[in-house]
Amino acid sequence: MAEAVIKLGKKKKDTTFLDKVKEILPEGGNLNACLTCGACASGCPATGLADMDPRKFLRMAALGMDEEIAQSDWPWMCTMCMRCIYVCPMQIDIPQLIFNARALRPREERPKGILGSCDMALKNETTSAMGTTEEDFEFVIEDVLEEYQEAQPEFAEMEAPIDKEGAEFFLNQNSREPVTEPDELVPLWKILHLAGVDWTYGSKGWAGENYCMFLADNKDWEQITATSVNQANKLKVKTYLNTE
Ligand code: SF4
Numbered sequence: 001m002a003e004a005v006i007k008l009g010k011k012k013k014d015t016t017f018l019d020k021v022k023e024i025l026p027e028g029g030n031l032n033a034c035l036t037c038g039a040c041a042s043g044c045p046a047t048g049l050a051d052m053d054p055r056k057f058l059r060m061a062a063l064g065m066d067e068e069i070a071q072s073d074w075p076w077m078c079t080m081c082m083r084c085i086y087v088c089p090m091q092i093d094i095p096q097l098i099f100n101a102r103a104l105r106p107r108e109e110r111p112k113g114i115l116g117s118c119d120m121a122l123k124n125e126t127t128s129a130m131g132t133t134e135e136d137f138e139f140v141i142e143d144v145l146e147e148y149q150e151a152q153p154e155f156a157e158m159e160a161p162i163d164k165e166g167a168e169f170f171l172n173q174n175s176r177e178p179v180t181e182p183d184e185l186v187p188l189w190k191i192l193h194l195a196g197v198d199w200t201y202g203s204k205g206w207a208g209e210n211y212c213m214f215l216a217d218n219k220d221w222e223q224i225t226a227t228s229v230n231q232a233n234k235l236k237v238k239t240y241l242n243t244e
Protein backbone atom coordinates (compact mmCIF):
# COMPACT_ATOMS: atom_id res chain seq x y z
CA MET A 1 0.00 0.00 0.00
CA ALA A 2 1.36 3.41 -0.97
CA GLU A 3 2.32 5.69 1.92
CA ALA A 4 0.29 8.90 2.26
CA VAL A 5 2.43 12.05 2.17
CA ILE A 6 1.20 15.11 3.99
CA LYS A 7 2.90 18.32 2.84
CA LEU A 8 2.84 21.02 5.51
CA GLY A 9 4.51 23.72 3.45
CA LYS A 10 7.97 24.75 2.31
CA LYS A 11 10.94 23.02 3.92
CA LYS A 12 12.42 25.30 6.58
CA LYS A 13 15.79 26.71 5.53
CA ASP A 14 18.83 25.49 7.46
CA THR A 15 19.69 29.00 8.64
CA THR A 16 17.05 31.68 8.71
CA PHE A 17 17.30 35.42 9.27
CA LEU A 18 16.08 34.83 12.83
CA ASP A 19 18.87 32.31 13.47
CA LYS A 20 21.48 34.79 12.25
CA VAL A 21 20.19 37.58 14.48
CA LYS A 22 20.06 35.24 17.48
CA GLU A 23 23.74 34.44 16.96
CA ILE A 24 24.81 38.05 17.36
CA LEU A 25 22.63 38.97 20.35
CA PRO A 26 23.36 38.12 23.99
CA GLU A 27 21.07 35.23 25.02
CA GLY A 28 19.88 35.21 21.40
CA GLY A 29 17.79 38.29 22.22
CA ASN A 30 15.24 35.82 23.69
CA LEU A 31 13.83 35.73 20.18
CA ASN A 32 12.41 32.24 20.63
CA ALA A 33 10.52 33.04 23.82
CA CYS A 34 7.43 34.82 22.48
CA LEU A 35 4.17 34.11 24.33
CA THR A 36 2.14 35.92 21.63
CA CYS A 37 0.57 38.05 24.36
CA GLY A 38 0.44 41.14 22.15
CA ALA A 39 1.75 43.63 24.72
CA CYS A 40 4.42 44.80 22.27
CA ALA A 41 1.87 45.45 19.51
CA SER A 42 -0.53 47.34 21.77
CA GLY A 43 2.01 50.03 22.68
CA CYS A 44 3.92 50.29 19.43
CA PRO A 45 3.50 53.55 17.49
CA ALA A 46 4.11 51.62 14.25
CA THR A 47 1.36 49.07 14.85
CA GLY A 48 -1.08 49.02 11.94
CA LEU A 49 1.29 50.70 9.51
CA ALA A 50 1.84 48.55 6.42
CA ASP A 51 -0.56 46.07 8.05
CA MET A 52 2.19 45.08 10.48
CA ASP A 53 3.04 45.12 14.20
CA PRO A 54 6.00 43.85 16.24
CA ARG A 55 4.34 40.57 17.26
CA LYS A 56 3.46 39.78 13.65
CA PHE A 57 6.95 40.73 12.49
CA LEU A 58 8.55 38.39 15.03
CA ARG A 59 6.16 35.63 14.00
CA MET A 60 7.14 36.07 10.34
CA ALA A 61 10.79 35.76 11.34
CA ALA A 62 10.03 32.63 13.39
CA LEU A 63 8.30 31.11 10.36
CA GLY A 64 11.37 31.77 8.19
CA MET A 65 9.60 34.30 5.94
CA ASP A 66 12.93 35.92 5.13
CA GLU A 67 12.03 37.23 1.68
CA GLU A 68 8.89 38.95 2.98
CA ILE A 69 10.94 40.49 5.80
CA ALA A 70 13.62 41.76 3.42
CA GLN A 71 11.00 43.33 1.15
CA SER A 72 8.91 44.90 3.89
CA ASP A 73 9.05 48.67 4.38
CA TRP A 74 7.75 48.33 7.94
CA PRO A 75 11.19 48.10 9.63
CA TRP A 76 11.76 51.67 8.37
CA MET A 77 8.55 52.82 10.11
CA CYS A 78 9.78 51.64 13.50
CA THR A 79 10.95 54.61 15.57
CA MET A 80 13.39 52.48 17.62
CA CYS A 81 11.58 53.80 20.70
CA MET A 82 12.23 50.49 22.55
CA ARG A 83 8.72 50.44 24.01
CA CYS A 84 8.18 46.86 22.83
CA ILE A 85 11.13 45.42 24.71
CA TYR A 86 10.20 47.32 27.89
CA VAL A 87 6.67 45.94 27.96
CA CYS A 88 7.53 42.42 26.81
CA PRO A 89 7.27 39.92 29.68
CA MET A 90 10.05 37.90 28.02
CA GLN A 91 12.31 40.88 27.23
CA ILE A 92 12.43 39.93 23.57
CA ASP A 93 14.77 42.17 21.63
CA ILE A 94 12.47 43.14 18.78
CA PRO A 95 14.29 46.45 18.12
CA GLN A 96 17.47 44.53 17.31
CA LEU A 97 15.52 42.18 15.08
CA ILE A 98 14.21 45.22 13.21
CA PHE A 99 17.63 46.88 13.07
CA ASN A 100 19.06 43.79 11.41
CA ALA A 101 16.10 43.57 9.04
CA ARG A 102 17.00 47.07 7.83
CA ALA A 103 20.53 45.90 7.16
CA LEU A 104 19.23 43.24 4.75
CA ARG A 105 18.55 45.96 2.20
CA PRO A 106 21.49 47.19 0.06
CA ARG A 107 22.73 50.54 1.45
CA GLU A 108 21.88 52.52 -1.71
CA GLU A 109 18.28 51.24 -1.59
CA ARG A 110 17.60 52.40 1.96
CA PRO A 111 15.32 55.46 2.50
CA LYS A 112 16.81 58.52 0.82
CA GLY A 113 16.20 60.94 3.70
CA ILE A 114 18.06 58.82 6.25
CA LEU A 115 20.77 57.88 3.77
CA GLY A 116 21.39 61.50 2.76
CA SER A 117 21.57 62.68 6.38
CA CYS A 118 24.00 59.90 7.28
CA ASP A 119 26.23 60.68 4.30
CA MET A 120 26.17 64.39 5.13
CA ALA A 121 27.16 63.69 8.75
CA LEU A 122 30.15 61.70 7.53
CA LYS A 123 31.42 64.59 5.43
CA ASN A 124 32.94 66.63 8.23
CA GLU A 125 34.02 66.14 11.79
CA THR A 126 31.22 68.20 13.30
CA THR A 127 29.07 65.14 12.40
CA SER A 128 26.29 67.59 11.49
CA ALA A 129 23.57 66.04 9.35
CA MET A 130 23.07 69.55 7.92
CA GLY A 131 26.71 69.83 6.85
CA THR A 132 27.48 72.69 9.27
CA THR A 133 31.21 73.35 9.54
CA GLU A 134 33.13 74.05 12.76
CA GLU A 135 33.47 77.73 11.77
CA ASP A 136 29.75 78.17 11.07
CA PHE A 137 28.81 76.44 14.33
CA GLU A 138 31.16 78.67 16.31
CA PHE A 139 29.80 81.78 14.59
CA VAL A 140 26.17 80.91 15.36
CA ILE A 141 26.86 80.01 19.00
CA GLU A 142 28.77 83.23 19.64
CA ASP A 143 26.23 85.35 17.82
CA VAL A 144 23.20 83.92 19.64
CA LEU A 145 24.93 84.04 23.01
CA GLU A 146 25.88 87.67 22.57
CA GLU A 147 22.35 88.58 21.55
CA TYR A 148 20.83 87.04 24.70
CA GLN A 149 23.53 88.38 27.02
CA GLU A 150 22.69 91.89 25.80
CA ALA A 151 18.91 91.56 25.61
CA GLN A 152 18.50 89.80 28.97
CA PRO A 153 20.91 91.30 31.54
CA GLU A 154 20.04 88.57 34.06
CA PHE A 155 21.85 86.20 31.67
CA ALA A 156 24.82 88.48 30.97
CA GLU A 157 27.17 85.93 32.57
CA MET A 158 25.70 82.95 30.72
CA GLU A 159 28.24 80.90 28.74
CA ALA A 160 28.09 78.55 25.76
CA PRO A 161 31.64 77.24 25.54
CA ILE A 162 33.15 75.19 22.73
CA ASP A 163 36.12 72.87 23.45
CA LYS A 164 36.43 73.83 27.11
CA GLU A 165 38.97 71.44 28.60
CA GLY A 166 38.08 69.57 31.77
CA ALA A 167 34.38 70.56 31.78
CA GLU A 168 32.00 68.27 33.65
CA PHE A 169 29.62 67.66 30.73
CA PHE A 170 30.09 67.26 26.97
CA LEU A 171 26.79 68.43 25.51
CA ASN A 172 25.64 67.48 22.05
CA GLN A 173 23.13 69.31 19.93
CA ASN A 174 20.55 68.57 17.25
CA SER A 175 22.02 69.48 13.86
CA ARG A 176 19.04 71.53 12.75
CA GLU A 177 18.88 74.04 15.56
CA PRO A 178 22.02 76.05 14.78
CA VAL A 179 20.89 76.27 11.15
CA THR A 180 17.11 76.67 11.23
CA GLU A 181 16.11 77.55 14.83
CA PRO A 182 19.11 79.04 16.66
CA ASP A 183 16.87 80.54 19.37
CA GLU A 184 15.96 77.01 20.37
CA LEU A 185 19.52 76.53 21.60
CA VAL A 186 19.06 79.01 24.40
CA PRO A 187 16.56 77.43 26.86
CA LEU A 188 18.98 74.60 27.68
CA TRP A 189 21.87 77.06 28.06
CA LYS A 190 19.74 78.99 30.55
CA ILE A 191 18.89 75.90 32.57
CA LEU A 192 22.54 74.85 32.70
CA HIS A 193 23.56 78.39 33.65
CA LEU A 194 21.00 78.67 36.46
CA ALA A 195 21.97 75.21 37.73
CA GLY A 196 25.64 76.19 37.75
CA VAL A 197 26.61 73.33 35.43
CA ASP A 198 30.10 73.25 33.95
CA TRP A 199 29.61 72.12 30.34
CA THR A 200 30.98 72.43 26.84
CA TYR A 201 30.20 71.66 23.22
CA GLY A 202 32.92 70.05 21.11
CA SER A 203 33.98 71.73 17.88
CA LYS A 204 34.05 68.17 16.54
CA GLY A 205 31.28 65.68 17.14
CA TRP A 206 28.80 68.20 18.57
CA ALA A 207 25.90 66.99 16.42
CA GLY A 208 23.81 64.64 18.49
CA GLU A 209 21.61 62.59 16.20
CA ASN A 210 23.07 59.57 14.46
CA TYR A 211 21.24 58.92 11.21
CA CYS A 212 23.78 56.25 10.32
CA MET A 213 22.47 54.20 13.23
CA PHE A 214 18.92 54.50 11.90
CA LEU A 215 20.32 53.50 8.52
CA ALA A 216 21.61 50.27 10.13
CA ASP A 217 25.10 51.02 8.88
CA ASN A 218 27.34 49.73 11.65
CA LYS A 219 30.63 51.04 10.29
CA ASP A 220 29.31 54.56 9.75
CA TRP A 221 27.38 54.91 12.99
CA GLU A 222 30.47 53.81 14.86
CA GLN A 223 32.49 56.48 13.08
CA ILE A 224 29.99 59.20 14.07
CA THR A 225 29.93 58.03 17.69
CA ALA A 226 33.72 57.69 17.83
CA THR A 227 34.17 61.27 16.61
CA SER A 228 32.11 62.59 19.53
CA VAL A 229 33.64 60.31 22.11
CA ASN A 230 37.19 61.05 20.94
CA GLN A 231 36.58 64.78 21.20
CA ALA A 232 35.10 64.39 24.70
CA ASN A 233 38.10 62.31 25.74
CA LYS A 234 40.54 64.77 24.20
CA LEU A 235 38.98 67.56 26.26
CA LYS A 236 39.03 65.32 29.34
CA VAL A 237 35.34 65.87 29.87
CA LYS A 238 33.90 63.54 32.48
CA THR A 239 30.31 62.95 31.31
CA TYR A 240 28.72 62.71 27.88
CA LEU A 241 25.31 64.40 27.97
CA ASN A 242 23.16 63.18 25.10
CA THR A 243 20.25 65.46 24.25
CA GLU A 244 19.00 63.33 21.35
S1 SF4 B 1 5.23 41.36 24.23
FE1 SF4 B 1 6.88 39.83 23.99
S2 SF4 B 1 5.92 37.87 24.48
FE2 SF4 B 1 4.26 39.34 24.10
S3 SF4 B 1 3.79 39.13 21.89
FE3 SF4 B 1 5.28 40.75 22.07
S4 SF4 B 1 7.28 39.75 21.77
FE4 SF4 B 1 5.78 38.13 22.24
Ligand code: SF4
Nearest residue numbers: 044078079081082084
Ligand atom coordinates in the same frame (compact mmCIF):
# COMPACT_ATOMS: atom_id res chain seq x y z
S1 SF4 C 1 10.98 49.95 18.85
FE1 SF4 C 1 9.83 49.83 16.92
S2 SF4 C 1 8.67 47.96 17.07
FE2 SF4 C 1 9.32 48.47 19.14
S3 SF4 C 1 7.60 49.69 19.99
FE3 SF4 C 1 9.07 51.14 19.13
S4 SF4 C 1 8.33 51.50 17.03
FE4 SF4 C 1 7.35 49.60 17.76
